[in-house]
Amino acid sequence: MSTRAHSGGNNTGRAGGSRAVTVTDIARAVGVSRATVSLVLRGSPLVHADTRARVHAELQRQRYVYNRAAANLRRRTSTIVALVINDLSNPFFAEFAAGVDEALGEQGYVTLLGNTGESPRRQQAVLASLMEHAPAGVILSPAEHSEAASLRAVMGAAGNVLLFNREPAGHEWDFLALDNAHGAQLATRHLIELGHRDIAFFGGHADSSSCQQRRSGYVAAMAQAGLPVREARMVECAPTRPQAAAATQALFETAERPTAAVCYNDNVAMGLMLGLFARGVQPGRDFSVTGFDDIPEAALSTPALTTLAVDPRARGRQAAQLLLQRIGAPDASVARTIAPVELRVRQSSAPPPG
Amino acid sequence: MSTRAHSGGNNTGRAGGSRAVTVTDIARAVGVSRATVSLVLRGSPLVHADTRARVHAELQRQRYVYNRAAANLRRRTSTIVALVINDLSNPFFAEFAAGVDEALGEQGYVTLLGNTGESPRRQQAVLASLMEHAPAGVILSPAEHSEAASLRAVMGAAGNVLLFNREPAGHEWDFLALDNAHGAQLATRHLIELGHRDIAFFGGHADSSSCQQRRSGYVAAMAQAGLPVREARMVECAPTRPQAAAATQALFETAERPTAAVCYNDNVAMGLMLGLFARGVQPGRDFSVTGFDDIPEAALSTPALTTLAVDPRARGRQAAQLLLQRIGAPDASVARTIAPVELRVRQSSAPPPG
DNA sequence: CTGAAAGCGCTTACAG
DNA sequence: CTGAAAGCGCTTACAG
Numbered sequence: 001m002s003t004r005a006h007s008g009g010n011n012t013g014r015a016g017g018s019r020a021v022t023v024t025d026i027a028r029a030v031g032v033s034r035a036t037v038s039l040v041l042r043g044s045p046l047v048h049a050d051t052r053a054r055v056h057a058e059l060q061r062q063r064y065v066y067n068r069a070a071a072n073l074r075r076r077t078s079t080i081v082a083l084v085i086n087d088l089s090n091p092f093f094a095e096f097a098a099g100v101d102e103a104l105g106e107q108g109y110v111t112l113l114g115n116t117g118e119s120p121r122r123q124q125a126v127l128a129s130l131m132e133h134a135p136a137g138v139i140l141s142p143a144e145h146s147e148a149a150s151l152r153a154v155m156g157a158a159g160n161v162l163l164f165n166r167e168p169a170g171h172e173w174d175f176l177a178l179d180n181a182h183g184a185q186l187a188t189r190h191l192i193e194l195g196h197r198d199i200a201f202f203g204g205h206a207d208s209s210s211c212q213q214r215r216s217g218y219v220a221a222m223a224q225a226g227l228p229v230r231e232a233r234m235v236e237c238a239p240t241r242p243q244a245a246a247a248t249q250a251l252f253e254t255a256e257r258p259t260a261a262v263c264y265n266d267n268v269a270m271g272l273m274l275g276l277f278a279r280g281v282q283p284g285r286d287f288s289v290t291g292f293d294d295i296p297e298a299a300l301s302t303p304a305l306t307t308l309a310v311d312p313r314a315r316g317r318q319a320a321q322l323l324l325q326r327i328g329a330p331d332a333s334v335a336r337t338i339a340p341v342e343l344r345v346r347q348s349s350a351p352p353p354g
Numbered sequence: 355m356s357t358r359a360h361s362g363g364n365n366t367g368r369a370g371g372s373r374a375v376t377v378t379d380i381a382r383a384v385g386v387s388r389a390t391v392s393l394v395l396r397g398s399p400l401v402h403a404d405t406r407a408r409v410h411a412e413l414q415r416q417r418y419v420y421n422r423a424a425a426n427l428r429r430r431t432s433t434i435v436a437l438v439i440n441d442l443s444n445p446f447f448a449e450f451a452a453g454v455d456e457a458l459g460e461q462g463y464v465t466l467l468g469n470t471g472e473s474p475r476r477q478q479a480v481l482a483s484l485m486e487h488a489p490a491g492v493i494l495s496p497a498e499h500s501e502a503a504s505l506r507a508v509m510g511a512a513g514n515v516l517l518f519n520r521e522p523a524g525h526e527w528d529f530l531a532l533d534n535a536h537g538a539q540l541a542t543r544h545l546i547e548l549g550h551r552d553i554a555f556f557g558g559h560a561d562s563s564s565c566q567q568r569r570s571g572y573v574a575a576m577a578q579a580g581l582p583v584r585e586a587r588m589v590e591c592a593p594t595r596p597q598a599a600a601a602t603q604a605l606f607e608t609a610e611r612p613t614a615a616v617c618y619n620d621n622v623a624m625g626l627m628l629g630l631f632a633r634g635v636q637p638g639r640d641f642s643v644t645g646f647d648d649i650p651e652a653a654l655s656t657p658a659l660t661t662l663a664v665d666p667r668a669r670g671r672q673a674a675q676l677l678l679q680r681i682g683a684p685d686a687s688v689a690r691t692i693a694p695v696e697l698r699v700r701q702s703s704a705p706p707p708g
Numbered sequence: 709c710t711g712a713a714a715g716c717g718c719t720t721a722c723a724g
Numbered sequence: 725c726t727g728a729a730a731g732c733g734c735t736t737a738c739a740g
Contacts, residue, residue, distance in 0.1 A: 020488075020511065022717055033727045038719055048725055065511045068486040069423045070717035074732045080487075083467070088455070089667070094448030101442070101469050110483055113437070113467040115455050129464055132422040133434075134374075157374065157419045241654070270654065297651050300595070300624065313443070376733055387711045392735055402709055424733035428716045710740085716733105724726085 021062045030058050041066060078136040081323065082158075084114040084126055086143045086166075092293055092312045093141060096164070099316020100139060107324055109136065116143045120150065127154045137323045142166045144208065159330050162323045164315070167209050174326055176319050176337045180210050180292075183308040183341040184217030187262045187290040190306070190343060192225045195351045196260040196288060200233040200251055202272055203244050204264030211264055214292065218262050239264055244271025245278070252279070259287060259352040266291035266298050266307055273301070273348070288349040292341075303347035310341050375416045384412050395420060432490040435677065436512075438468040438480055440497045440520075446647050446666045447495060450518070453670020454493060461678055463490065470497045474504065481508045491677045496520045498562065513684050516677040518669070521563050528680055530673050530691045534564050534646075537662040537695040538571030541616045541644040544660070544697060546579045549705045550614040550642060554587040554605055556626055557598050558618030565618055568646065572616050593618055598625025599632070606633070613641060613706040620645035620652050620661055627655070627702070642703040646695075657701035664695050 023037045030037070032051060039047050040055040047055075058064075072078050083100050085093050101111045112133055114126035123143045130138070137160035142151070148171040155161055161173040184201075191199050201218045204211035215234065222229050232254055237247035244267065251258055263269035269291035273283040283289050284303035291298060291307035298305040322337060377391040384391070386405060393401050394409040401409075412418075426432050437454050439447050455465045466487055468480035477497045484492070491514035496505070502525040509515055515527040538555075545553050555572045558565035569588065576583050586608055591601035598621065605612055617623035623645035627637040637643050638657035645652060645661035652659040676691060 020717090023719095024717080034717090035719075035728085036726060039726090042719085046725060051725080063510055065488075066486045067427075067488055067717055069488060070427055070732090071719070072732090073421075073424055073427060073734090074717080074719045076732065088452040089445070089449045091443070091445050091448065094445065094451075095443045097448075097467070098442040098469050098471075101467055102471075105468070105480065105483065108483075110487060111467045113451070113455055113465045114459070115452050117452075117456075126459065129459065129462075132420045133464065134419075134421055134423060156417055274654075300628070302656055374733090377735095378733080388733090389712085389735075390710060393710090396735085400709060405709080421733055424716090425735070426716090427718090428733080428735045430716065712739090714736090714738105716735090718732085720730090720732105722730105723728090 020067070021064045022067070023064075025062060026055060026058050026064055029062070030054050072134075078134050079109050080112050080133055080135045081109050081320075082112045082114065082127075082130040082133070082135040082138045084116060084123065084130065084138065084140045086116055086118050086123075086141050088113075088115040091295055092310075095312035096141070096316040096319070099313035099318075100320045101316075102313075103317040103320035104324075107320075109320075109324070118143045120144075120146050124150060124154055127151070131155065131157055136160065137162070137327050139164060139319050139323055142168055144205075148172075160323060160326045162319055162326065164319050165210070172334060174322060174335045174337075176315070176322055176339065178210075178310050178315070179338045179341050180213035181217035181220070183292060183310075183343075184214035184262055185221045186217075186341075186343045187292070187306070187308060188218045188221035189225075190345065191260045191262065191288055191290065191349060192221065192227070194260075194288065194349060197227055197352075198233075198256065198258040198260075199227070200235060200258040200261040202235045202251070202261040202263045203237050203247070203268030204239055206234075206236050214262075214264060233258060235261075237268070239268050241267050241271035241274065244268040245275040248272055248275025248279070260349070261287070261289055263289060263291050266293045266295045266305060269305055269307070269348070270297070270301060273303075273305075284348045284350055286353055288352070290349055294344055298344075299346065301348075306346045306349035307344055308341040309344050310339070315339055374421070375418045376421070377418075379416060380409060380412050380418055383416070384408050426488075432488050433463050434466050434487055434489045435463050435674075436466045436468065436481075436484040436487070436489040436492045438470060438477065438484065438492065438494045440470050440472050440477075440495050442467075442469040445649055446664075449666035450495070450670040450673070453667035453672075454674045455670075456667075457671040457674035458678075461674075463674075463678070472497045474498075474500050478504060478508055481505070485509065485511055490514065491516070491681050493518060493673050493677055496522060498559075502526075514677060514680045516673055516680065518673050519564065526688060528676060528689045528691075530669070530676055530693065532564075532664050532669070533692050533695050534567035535571035535574070537646060537664075537697075538568040538616055539575045540571075540695070540697045541646070541660070541662060542572045542575035543579075544699065545614045545616065545642055545644065545703060546575065546581070548614075548642065548703060551581055551706075552587070552610065552612040552614075553581070554589060554612040554615040556589045556605070556615040556617045557591050557601070557622030558593055560588075560590050568616075568618060587612060589615075591622070593622050595621050595625035595628065598622040599629040602626055602629025602633070614703070615641070615643055617643060617645050620647045620649045620659060623659055623661070623702070624651070624655060627657075627659075638702045638704055640707055642706070644703055648698055652698075653700065655702075660700045660703040661698055662695040663698050664693070669693055 023034045027034045027037045116123040141164040146168045148168040163175045235250045237243045294309035377388045381388045381391045470477040495518040500522045502522040517529045589604045591597045648661045648663035
């Protein structure tokens with residue numbers, strides 16, 4: 001007969017104070033060693049079927065909860081992945097996070113979340129805090145103006161890092177990006193095929209890598225078609241709707257106006273369409289607009305927005321897979337992965353008027 | 355002279371394989387005991403200033419990273435909070451999650467994220483996995499059709515739990531909810547004041563608690579104004595845009611048509627507006643519509659949507675604060691908190707035509 | 709003000 | 725197939 005450690009009937013309410021059940025409790029109750037219980041927990045075939053059954057029964061009866069932190073400490077492993085996002089309230093990144101969490105969960109990992117709100121200072125603090133939990137790896141979508149040196153200082157201890165979307169100069173980590181150049185090229189070519197010849201590139205910060213890449217795709221498509229690229233047709237503005245609406249006037253300052261704009265992203269395109277409406281110019285009829293991202297709203301706006309679909313959830317899953325690969329092969333060489341984007345043609349792009 | 359444990363110049367690249375620096379390494383290098391290093395780490399005033407300085411210098415030099423999991427194990431505490439969300443790709447909940455993470459971070463806690471995608475089965479799996487990391491508490495926005503008994507089975511070990519938004523029958527945890535009844539009442543009263551008399555309640559599942567509460571607010575406002583509530587004016591549909599668009603016809607099946615609808619939420623309202631457009635009925639002119647949530651899109655749609663603002667980020671911060679209170683006072687009685695909502699009047703609601 | 713010892717909950721060789 | 729012992733990285737009384 002073994003000592004019974006169970007708590008009787010009064011297990012209602014606050015489990016807060018009560019000490020957690022441990023392998024020692026189970027071992028004592030069943031009359032085996034802690035090592036045996038541990039083997040059962042980990043599904044080892046070394047344990048006799050009878051013993052295993054008795055241990056399992058007792059685990060259930062005492063409502064044992066595995067303490068993975070303790071196990072990870074002893075085994076010098078980790079099942080935690082830190083996920084640090086620059087802007088979780090942006091549906092694109094929320095969807096990305098959902099994809100990461102989903103794919104990690106399938107592999108038995110768990111997501112430790114941080115949100116930086118585009119602040120490099122918060123990013124340092126958040127990363128430092130998450131690093132103390134000894135993650136097996138880090139997926140980071142860097143805040144604007146992140147610096148590789150600062151990131152290295154705080155993530156030095158993390159061998160396994162995957163950067164997403166933005167790329168601080170001089171980093172040495174794995175990197176997953178969207179095919180920005182190709183996407184903008186597709187959009188520009190689409191407008192050219194509709195008959196547009198005077199096309200602007202609208203929005204974004206010229207010093208951001210993604211904006212530079214999208215601009216280069218635009219320039220490439222224009223060049224291929226033998227069309228001139230004019231400085232006045234590159235309009236810069238913060239990638240928010242109000243800023244884009246305000247910047248609309250920049251397209252109306254030249255004698256001849258462009259008939260179409262390739263926008264930095266969907267938010268900018270939405271803002272531009274507002275700005276056009278305000279001037280009595282109807283997007284999709286008087287002026288063609290394309291976006292980038294295919295946020296859920298894009299298909300539902302009036303007019304529906306022609307844009308580039310990037311499937312953020314699939315990108316999240318892909319990021320998780322790439323990181324897990326890296327965790328499995330820490331010494332493999334640094335990898336750059338470019339995810340495809342797909343043109344979605346909708347009503348906001350049409351042949352030029354007249 | 356103490357033994358120098360530092361690694362020379364070759365600390366470039368993979369920190370993955372190299373053993374992490376521990377308090378033992380620091381203690382040995384400085385020539386003190388591990389206990390002293392530990393006291394320095396935790397900012398104890400007991401350590402002599404000189405010793406403290408030498409320890410700090412060595413911590414920096416060796417790029418020591420605190421192992422909080424080990425510390426938590428020894429101290430029998432936890433700085434992890436599990437956050438389980440029913441639908442992270444919904445901007446409302448993404449914003450809520452950002453608020454939770456922000457407020458937790460300010461108090462030195464860290465967010466362990468799980469997303470269930472409205473699946474009770476995934477919810478059980480996700481919670482079970484997160485529980486193994488011994489969180490100090492759990493914030494759960496339950497999936498549809500969650501059952502208190504199942505939740506109790508998997509969260510039994512967590513003393514500190516806060517439910518958000520949905521409330522499985524028979525639960526015994528803290529609960530934070532929106533003032534659904536009052537919100538729907540405000541919207542209905544607003545339409546009545548505009549002159550509407552035949553008003554529908556549109557969308558949502560009648561068996562969900564939030565839908566029931568919103569319906570009851572609608573019924574109360576109608577009753578207060580002495581207006582009849584007719585069964586045919588309660589239209590049920592899944593809270594998605596396409597479903598709502600498809601359900602629009604239910605409003606057109608009676609001889610006299612209603613002139614306005616109080617919608618279950620913004621998504622439903624957007625879908626209804628699409629359905630109206632498709633029938634040549636212009637929302638905001640021929641038919642008034644209100645929503646619930648004030649998602650970012652609401653202010654930007656055409657027409658802009660009259661709705662109830664709930665400030666999901668503030669709700670997230672509030673949820674974090676309530677949970678931390680509970681963690682601080684595990685024996686306090688169960689608390690129910692109702693967060694206020696605010697009517698935002700926009701173009702989608704107007705006096706009835708004619 | 710500092711050190712030696714024990715222990716948090718788990719796992720891993722090593723015997724038997 | 726099972727147990728005794730040591731140890732993951734940290735902290736906490738307890739001496740001195």
